Amino acid sequence: MRAADVLKMPLYAAELATGAKSFCDNPLIGSRRLNEAGLHVKRIRLAEQMADARRRRLAHLVSEEDRVAYQRDGFIATRDLISAEELAGLRREVETTRFDAWDMRQGNAVTRFIPLPPKVLKGLPYLKSVVWSNAIQNGLRYVASTNGDPLMYLHIVMTDPAENRKADPQTAFHSDTFHQTAKCWFFLYDIDDAEGPFTYIAGSHRLTKERLDWERQQSLTASTDKNRLHARGSFRLAAHELDKLNYPQPTRFSVPANTLVVADTHGFHARAASERASVRVGLYGSLRRNPFLPWTGLDVFNLPGLKGRQAQIHMMQKNLDVRLKGRTSHKYAGKILATEPSRF
Numbered sequence: 001m002r003a004a005d006v007l008k009m010p011l012y013a014a015e016l017a018t019g020a021k022s023f024c025d026n027p028l029i030g031s032r033r034l035n036e037a038g039l040h041v042k043r044i045r046l047a048e049q050m051a052d053a054r055r056r057r058l059a060h061l062v063s064e065e066d067r068v069a070y071q072r073d074g075f076i077a078t079r080d081l082i083s084a085e086e087l088a089g090l091r092r093e094v095e096t097t098r099f100d101a102w103d104m105r106q107g108n109a110v111t112r113f114i115p116l117p118p119k120v121l122k123g124l125p126y127l128k129s130v131v132w133s134n135a136i137q138n139g140l141r142y143v144a145s146t147n148g149d150p151l152m153y154l155h156i157v158m159t160d161p162a163e164n165r166k167a168d169p170q171t172a173f174h175s176d177t178f179h180q181t182a183k184c185w186f187f188l189y190d191i192d193d194a195e196g197p198f199t200y201i202a203g204s205h206r207l208t209k210e211r212l213d214w215e216r217q218q219s220l221t222a223s224t225d226k227n228r229l230h231a232r233g234s235f236r237l238a239a240h241e242l243d244k245l246n247y248p249q250p251t252r253f254s255v256p257a258n259t260l261v262v263a264d265t266h267g268f269h270a271r272a273a274s275e276r277a278s279v280r281v282g283l284y285g286s287l288r289r290n291p292f293l294p295w296t297g298l299d300v301f302n303l304p305g306l307k308g309r310q311a312q313i314h315m316m317q318k319n320l321d322v323r324l325k326g327r328t329s330h331k332y333a334g335k336i337l338a339t340e341p342s343r344f
Contacts, residue, residue: 005027009028012026012027012028012029013028015028015029016028016029016039016043017290017292018290018292019177019179019288019289019290019291021177021178021232021233021234022231022232022233023219023222023223023225023231023232023233024222024223024224024225024228024231024232025232027223029233030222030223030231031223032220032221032223035216035219035220036220038216039219040178040215040216040219041212041215041216041219043178044178044179044207044212044215045207045212046292047178047179047180047291047292048179048180048206048207050145050291050292050293050294051145051179051180051291052145053294054145054146054294054295054296055142055145057296058141058142058145058147058296059142061134061138061139061141061142062076062138062139062142066139066142067142070142070143070264072202072203073200073202073203073251074200074202074203074204074205074206074263074264074266074267075143075200075202075251075261075262075263075264075267076139076143076261076262076263077253077255077259077260077261077262078135078259078260078261079255079256079258079259080258080259081130081133081135081186081258081259081260082129082130082133082258086126086129086130087188087257087258089125089126090126090127090130090188091188091189092126093124093126093127094127094154094188094281094338095337095338095339096337097124097337097338098335098336098337099114099120099154099335099336099337099338100114100115100315100332100334100335101113101114101332101333101334101335101336101338102114102315102318102330102331102332102333103330103331103333103342103343103344104329104330104331105342105344106168106169106170107165107166107167107168107169108159108160108161108162108163108165108167108168109157109158109159109168109170109196109271109274110157110158110159110342110344111155111156111157111158112154112155112156112157112158112333112338112342113153113154113155113284113311113315113330114153114154114155114156114338115152115153115311115312115314115315116131116152116153116154116308116311117308117309117311117312118307118308118309121308127154130186130283131152131283135260136152136184136186136260136262136283136285137150139182139184139260139262140182140183140184140262140285140286140287141182141287142182143180143182143262143263143264143287144180144181144182144264144287144288144289145180145296146287146289146293146296146297146299147296147297147299147302148287148289148297148299148301148302149299149301149302149306149307149308149310150182150285150286150287150310151285151286151287151310151311151314152283152284152285152308152311153283153284153285153311154281154282154283154284154338155185155280155281155282155283155284156279156280156281156282156338156339157196157271157278157279157280158278158279158280158339158341158342159195159196159274159277159278159279159280160274160277161273161274161275161276161277162277168271168273169229170270170271171196171270171271171272171273172236172237172270173199173201173236173237173238173239173250173268173269173270174229174230174234174235174236174237174268174269174270175204175234175235175237175265175266175267175268175269176234176265176266176288177233177234177265177266177288178215178233178266178291179266179291180205180264180266180291181264181265181266181286181287181288182262182263182264182265182285182286182287182288183262183263183265183284183285183286183287184260184261184262184263184283184284184285184286185198185253185260185261185282185283185284186259186260186261186282186283186284187255187256187257187258187259187260187280187281187282188257188258188281188282188283189257189280189281190255190256190257191253191254191255191256191259191280192254192278193252193254193272194274194275194276194278195274195275195276195278195280196271196272196273196274196275196278196280197252197253197254197255197271197272198252198253198261198263198269198271198272199250199251199252199253199269199270199271199272200250200251200253200261200263200267200268200269201242201247201248201250201251201267201268201269202248202250202251203247203248203267204245204247204267204268205264205266205267208245208246210244210245210246211245214241214244214245215235218230218235222235237268247268250270252272279339281338281339315330315332318330318332319332331344
């Protein structure tokens with residue numbers, strides 16, 4: 001162990017009580033000896049118990065039908081979320097407005113993130129109405145088991161399988177982290193099955209015996225895994241392991257426009273490989289908090305002046321990374337139309 005790690009040991013120990021997940025960056029989380037003794041398994045079991053307790057107190061946020069769907073599948077899918085007139089107005093706003101945008105390239109896919117703080121939404125009534133709809137806001141809060149303010153983006157995925165680049169890492173089935181967390185996608189246009197739809201393994205959000213055994217095995221070697229994302233705690237699931245974990249065939253969300261999906265991304269999910277060049281346009285939300293907190297509220301981002309600005313703050317941090325480190329995963333693309341081709 002490096003001398004620097006010894007000095008940081010109190011910090012590493014404190015991170016065990018948070019959502020810290022990286023096996024390669026925290027020698028306690030990644031310790032084979034501690035994980036053989038059950039550290040990782042105990043963290044994920046406790047996180048699930050805490051999430052279930054919080055979610056029971058947030059049951060009023062969604063319908064009984066949605067609660068049953070989440071418990072069974074790990075996701076809530078809603079079609080025809082808004083009226084045809086509202087969808088047309090929303091598309092018109094998105095297609096004609098120039099936004100500040102950030103692009104992230106992963107293999108042959110570029111994901112564009114457009115933050116939607118109050119200042120941006122002020123002049124876009126249809127977009128504002130959907131962003132602040134109960135279906136999105138309450139769905140994220142219920143699935144994430146926390147009454148926090150989510151990150152919200154206009155979200156464009158541009159994929160071209162003809163590009164001679166390495167594979168998009170999002171096409172591998174993975175779990176975002178060791179605890180329950182929520183993401184949502186609201187699709188503005190039809191999603192064709194050949195264009196890389198969102199894919200989810202129903203029921204994989206729960207800790208079955210098979211899943212716990214698999215998690216324990218991963219925890220023993222994750223710190224040195226060649227896949228950097230796996231080593232950082234976003235475990236990858238090989239296709240041949242689906243049967244081993246007794247999982248059903250994945251659900252592919254080749255869905256019509258005006259469909260909302262809110263999913264627990266502790267469950268295994270992926271962006272299916274696209275068979276042709278495509279552009280997916282939608283709204284994207286994400287909500288993740290410390291999994292070991294007993295309360296559902298007390299979120300600093302719900303305070304006046306911060307509410308609705310979390311995504312903007314996140315991108316400001318990315319700009320700071322460029323100035324301080326000379327690099328970042330998200331590059332500022334300028335003030336552009338949502339579907340303009342990426343320069344990166």
